[in-house]
Amino acid sequence: MEKRAMVFPFHIAVSCLSIIFLFATCVSGSLVFNFYAASCPSAELVVRDTVSSSSSSDPSIPGKLLRLIFHDCFVEGCDASLMLQGNNTEQSDPGNRSVGGFSVIESAKRVLEVLCPGTVSCADIIALAARDAVGIVGGPVIQIPTGRRDGMVSIASNVRPNILDTSFTMDEMINRFSNKGLSLFDLVILSGAHTIGTAHCSSFRDRFQEDSRGKLTLIDKALDSSYAEELMKECPLSASPFVQVNNDPETSMVFDNQYYTNLLTNKGLFQSDSALLSDNRTRKLVEDLANDQDFFFQSWGQSFLKLTSVGVKTGDEGEIRLSCASTNA
Numbered sequence: 001m002e003k004r005a006m007v008f009p010f011h012i013a014v015s016c017l018s019i020i021f022l023f024a025t026c027v028s029g030s031l032v033f034n035f036y037a038a039s040c041p042s043a044e045l046v047v048r049d050t051v052s053s054s055s056s057s058d059p060s061i062p063g064k065l066l067r068l069i070f071h072d073c074f075v076e077g078c079d080a081s082l083m084l085q086g087n088n089t090e091q092s093d094p095g096n097r098s099v100g101g102f103s104v105i106e107s108a109k110r111v112l113e114v115l116c117p118g119t120v121s122c123a124d125i126i127a128l129a130a131r132d133a134v135g136i137v138g139g140p141v142i143q144i145p146t147g148r149r150d151g152m153v154s155i156a157s158n159v160r161p162n163i164l165d166t167s168f169t170m171d172e173m174i175n176r177f178s179n180k181g182l183s184l185f186d187l188v189i190l191s192g193a194h195t196i197g198t199a200h201c202s203s204f205r206d207r208f209q210e211d212s213r214g215k216l217t218l219i220d221k222a223l224d225s226s227y228a229e230e231l232m233k234e235c236p237l238s239a240s241p242f243v244q245v246n247n248d249p250e251t252s253m254v255f256d257n258q259y260y261t262n263l264l265t266n267k268g269l270f271q272s273d274s275a276l277l278s279d280n281r282t283r284k285l286v287e288d289l290a291n292d293q294d295f296f297f298q299s300w301g302q303s304f305l306k307l308t309s310v311g312v313k314t315g316d317e318g319e320i321r322l323s324c325a326s327t328n329a
């Protein structure tokens, strides 16, 4: 028992149950808590400081970082494939055009390359940054395991078949999530990310229509009409394509359970949000989450851990990139 603990975390195939070690604990036979305890002790601190300082100067950063991890993990797994620049990489798919936060990841990476060269993966920085972003805006502060390695593949055509669209039915959403090993429960919990951040008008504009005199016709009856009026004012036909509105009309800067309360009052911004209330399989869970923030926070911890473990590369898979925007080769 003691001997096994001594070789950990290098000996990652060893049974998780048999290991209790001061700094590292096996969680899934691959990722480990405090993976950088010996190789780069300040890794998590550097990421937290970077996220914290960039969020103070730009409050849109937490939302961006939280969306970034989702779009990274659903295509090729959580391997920073979304950070790779170049012709036809994942970034060039229209679904990723409004994803941001890359510069925050790069700036943490630059510091870490000085402190511990070639050690901390971009994939881990993305996961840690999303975790910290949630904590910074009042959400649960959780521990997540690390040890992800960076992927070498990033292809635009892999994006569409893996990410989700606001027009999806519940069955389509459940299907995409289950392809990643995520449950219906995870879908409802992780959608709670829409308690922060913003969206462009084009993401929900088809839920109502505005005639030439500015009168509203509701297309999607699942949307509260007074909320639709507010959205129409923020997104008139003449609005520039860059206009954005808050995902959560009530407490957009705070990670809380308000998203679920919004759903109960038909104020889910996307059709895919409203679907969580109208579907019999998820309505009760939405109600429970709206009534109990502790339950949301606890569940968030579990589902976020699953999301950040999707398709991870560990051991001798992938590489540790020197710059997140390009592979080493």
Ligand code: HEM
Residues within 6 Å of the ligand: 060, 062, 063, 064, 066, 067, 070, 098, 100, 164, 165, 166, 167, 173, 190, 191, 193, 194, 196, 197, 198, 199, 200, 201, 203, 247, 270, 272
């Ligand atoms: C379940 C299906 C989902 C759909 C269809 C969806 C769709 C969208 C869309 C269309 C936007 C607005 C993009 C824009 O117009 O700029 C958005 C924003 C956002 N999404 Fe989702 N999303 C989903 C799930 C998730 C999940 C699981 C997470 C994270 C765990 C997430 C985190 C975010 C965040 C934080 C924003 C705000 C981004 C910002 O402020 O820049 N979403 N989502």
